[in-house]
Amino acid sequence: MSEIRLSVPARADYVHVLRSVVASVAAKLDFSYDDIEDLRLAVDEACAYLLGLREGPTILTLSITPSDGSVDVLASVDGAEAAEQAKGLQANMIWHLLGALTDEARFEEQSGQPGIRFTKSAASASAAR
Amino acid sequence: MTDPEKEIQEERATELFAMLPDDGAREELVRMFFPLVEYLSRRFRSRGEPLDDLVQVASIGLLKAIDRFELDRGVKFSTYAVPTIIGELKRHFRDTGWAMRVPRRLQERALLLRSVIADSYQELGRSPTVAEIGRRAGLSEEDVLEAMDTMHAHSVESLDAPIDDDDNSSMTTLGAEDQLIEQLEGWADVAPVLRTLPERERLLLYYRFVAGMPQSQIAEKLGISQMHVSRLLARTLETLRSAVTGAEG
Numbered sequence: 058m059s060e061i062r063l064s065v066p067a068r069a070d071y072v073h074v075l076r077s078v079v080a081s082v083a084a085k086l087d088f089s090y091d092d093i094e095d096l097r098l099a100v101d102e103a104c105a106y107l108l109g110l111r112e113g114p115t116i117l118t119l120s121i122t123p124s125d126g127s128v129d130v131l132a133s134v135d136g137a138e139a140a141e142q143a144k145g146l147q148a149n150m151i152w153h154l155l156g157a158l159t160d161e162a163r164f165e166e167q168s169g170q171p172g173i174r175f176t177k178s179a180a181s182a183s184a185a186r
Numbered sequence: 187m188t189d190p191e192k193e194i195q196e197e198r199a200t201e202l203f204a205m206l207p208d209d210g211a212r213e214e215l216v217r218m219f220f221p222l223v224e225y226l227s228r229r230f231r232s233r234g235e236p237l238d239d240l241v242q243v244a245s246i247g248l249l250k251a252i253d254r255f256e257l258d259r260g261v262k263f264s265t266y267a268v269p270t271i272i273g274e275l276k277r278h279f280r281d282t283g284w285a286m287r288v289p290r291r292l293q294e295r296a297l298l299l300r301s302v303i304a305d306s307y308q309e310l311g312r313s314p315t316v317a318e319i320g321r322r323a324g325l326s327e328e329d330v331l332e333a334m335d336t337m338h339a340h341s342v343e344s345l346d347a348p349i350d351d352d353d354n355s356s357m358t359t360l361g362a363e364d365q366l367i368e369q370l371e372g373w374a375d376v377a378p379v380l381r382t383l384p385e386r387e388r389l390l391l392y393y394r395f396v397a398g399m400p401q402s403q404i405a406e407k408l409g410i411s412q413m414h415v416s417r418l419l420a421r422t423l424e425t426l427r428s429a430v431t432g433a434e435g
Contacts, residue, residue, distance in 0.1 A: 077335050
């Protein structure tokens with residue numbers, strides 16, 4: 058399975074780089090314009106959420122695993138545990154949004170780093186084949 | 187340099203610099219080195235600004251270079267002038283926020299794509315793929331993606347412009363629907379924030395996240411381009427996010 062792994066400084070103004078890469082991977086998989094736009098928003102949301110989770114995060118990492126007609130994305134961030142974790146309001150929002158934008162989204166912690174994994178398949182493209 | 191013409195020019199330049207701040211000498215120097223201005227301006231052309239504007243900015247750089255140049259430093263004027271002119275051009279792009287403005291080529295492309303996407307949607311009855319958009323627009327997939335990035339980073343059309351004057355009726359009848367958002371799980375918490383959003387934005391959220399409509403369909407329903415929907419959604423979510431974070435923090 059080919060994985061694309063990309064790290065950027067953990068700052069909101071670098072998220073667009075991740076967004077573009079995901080969009081371009083999805084385009085190669087024949088995702089529809091609609092689905093690509095959803096993926097972009099999902100990357101935005103996941104990254105913004107993760108950046109709010111940690112105190113002084115330095116690296117935001119995105120692992121993209123494309124497979125036949127679907128893409129799996131894991132966003133994760135380093136940094137110390139924030140004193141006041143973003144939950145409640147924000148947590149409710151993020152899952153609701155990601156739920157609508159992707160097929161499946163969940164929280165995932167790997168070696169102490171919080172992450173969000175989501176999967177989306179190219180629904181409309183496969184339907185058109 | 188053994189080019190005799192260049193040598194003559196350099197000698198003349200040295201003479202002229204010695205004559206400064208004489209206006210006549212200055213003018214002749216500007217004329218003499220103007221090709222440098224044109225050359226460097228052209229190098230920045232790909233950033234989408236009209237060449238005339240760039241030449242103007244670069245000319246200011248040349249004037250600064252002329253005024254600051256010191257003969258006794260032993261460097262050629264052109265050696266000194268190039269970084270000064272480039273610096274001026276760069277500053278221009280930075281000050282005018284070129285990064286925030288859409289280079290013309292990309293703007294045209296984004297506008298072309300806007301109609302291509304809408305047409306494809308009509309024809310296919312579903313959202314087109316990037317490859318399909320590219321084929322129709324006569325662009326490579328790469329170009330389509332670049333244009334998509336552009337329209338996310340820049341405002342091709344004003345986000346605050348009213349959606350559609352004739353469609354106000356549907357807006358008001360649907361006004362009740364968007365109020366439903368507040369009552370839904372996951373959204374109830376952000377109700378106070380939702381209430382601060384303009385009706386159109388609430389409606390967008392409702393369509394996309396409650397009714398589950400894809401962006402292309404929302405675009406059709408509201409009579410705006412899908413790019414517009416996409417940017418509005420991104421902006422609305424950002425507003426929501428910062429409001430929520432602010433409320434918690």
